[in-house]
């Protein structure tokens with residue numbers, strides 16, 4: 331019996347009798363049988379069907395079976411069809427040989443009894459089925475190899491490539507034919523996993539992981555090589571490594587920062603508290619009193635500097651940094667920086683000097699005076715801090731459309747691997763927890779942010795124990811970004827004006843009230859107090875002769891902005907000066923918008939306050 335009912339046999343014979351008999355026999359055996367008596371019928375059937383076996387009579391009426399065989403082989407439409415020639419007893423062995431040479435898979439010689447015929451056909455079919463299943467399994471394997479995302483190659487000991495899958499084409503950007511004509515250039519070590527740089531035709535750099543096993547391929551010592559593209563993994567690995575280093579570093583930095591901040595806050599606090607206590611001692615000689623007061627003042631200034639730095643950082647962070655452009659005379663700025671820093675430099679036995687090359691009337695830059703001064707202040711302050719018995723020089727060079735400013739010192743220098751980090755916030759070059767120099771690690775990050783706001787660049791060159799040179803550029807004509815908010819000012823007449831006025835201090839903080847009263851006492855006609863915005867509003871209503879209000883912004887019940895707005899609705903004459911501890915960007919604008927005439931930040935400097943009051947009266 332046929333193993334598969336669907337197996338198909340095509341019988342080609344010019345004898346209707348033979349066709350009838352054989353057709354019946356094979357149909358009975360379960361085959362699907364087609365019959366044809368000439369070449370035309372044969373090809374008509376072959377057009378529509380795919381027989382497994384063609385039994386082809388070698389001599390047909392006026393035709394030769396061999397011609398049909400030749401055409402089938404030439405057309406190559408049925409490469410897997412088994413073709414068996416039926417020959418007669420008188421067919422010459424030449425013809426039989428010719429049939430096999432032309433591609434027939436075998437022949438059966440007639441006369442033949444039915445049993446032998448069946449046995450032979452079944453034997454051919456078994457053979458054909460075996461081949462079919464081998465072909466199928468090979469095609470499945472090919473598919474697996476072809477669709478494998480890893481490149482798979484077979485390479486012999488001379489590096490000759492005898493097989494490559496489509497992924498190899500993709501990986502090396504070469505066609506299979508190009509690959510097969512090349513020598514495999516990587517060292518092949520059996521059983522090893524090696525990392526290779528994939529040399530691609532398009533020169534893109536990729537990384538591969540290569541695995542090698544030896545296989546028997548055409549009886550030659552050969553290697554089966556698979557290469558996986560691990561570029562992406564490598565990138566992730568690198569990023570993870572970097573992130574790890576960064577997080578370890580930031581851990582260290584965090585501890586260093588906390589230790590440093592705590593040190594930075596505690597030191598002046600110690601000064602303030604310690605010397606305040608000393609001041610309480612009875613019968614303290616006046617010189618000592620003055621000395622302690624000046625220490626307390628210095629400590630306060632140091633704390634204030636730290637707080638100002640932190641406020642600057644948060645202003646920069648919020649992106650609302652105001653830029654006020656004006657024509658700045660660089661030489662004047664240099665002279666005042668020099669005067670400010672010379673005493674500090676001298677104290678550390680440093681020579682301080684500045685160098686100018688332009689005539690005074692040409693040394694102008696259109697930029698933000700306050701910010702450039704702050705950048706220089708930070709850089710010179712550092713130069714003085716990190717230099718002893720040395721030289722500090724600052725100056726400029728006029729380049730195309732920009733000034734390159736510099737501050738150079740001959741101090742302790744900065745290790746090469748910290749040169750980038752020092753511009754980051756809260757970072758000091760020295761990672762040790764206990765560091766001998768005071769500072770919160772904010773100065774350079776503020777300087778860098780300012781330089782960038784002013785459309786310039788900052789860089790540093792430094793050598794340990796030799797010194798550091800900081801350079802920053804500023805465009806000669808900076809672009810105007812935001813207009814300065816100008817206070818409504820009146821001309822200063824005389825400080826005596828103060829003595830004629832009544833001042834209302836609107837502030838909920840007891841200390842602030844005492845402090846302001848202390849400043850104003852004896853200078854003004856009368857000083858009144860309100861503890862919140864609402865009280866201030868009511869008092870202005872009741873007491874018509876209040877001339878000036880020092881308005882705190884953050885107060886309970888009603889804040890200073892609201893109180894100002896309400897007061898200004900019915901009293902345009904009263905002068906209101908906003909006093910705030912925020913010092914955040916936007917506060918000033920808000921205060922002016924609410925109707926304030928002036929603005930001052932806490933801690934309030936006595937002179938500054940009196941000056942503003944005078945200007946506004």
Ligand code: ADP
Pocket residue numbers: 708712713716739741742743744752753757758759760768769770771772773774775798
């Ligand atoms: P700090 O408040 O610590 O001075 P900065 O941001 O101004 O903070 O500086 C960061 C770090 O850069 C400093 O702690 C110091 O280690 C290093 N540094 C800055 N300027 C100099 C300099 N002129 N010489 C040596 N080191 C410097």
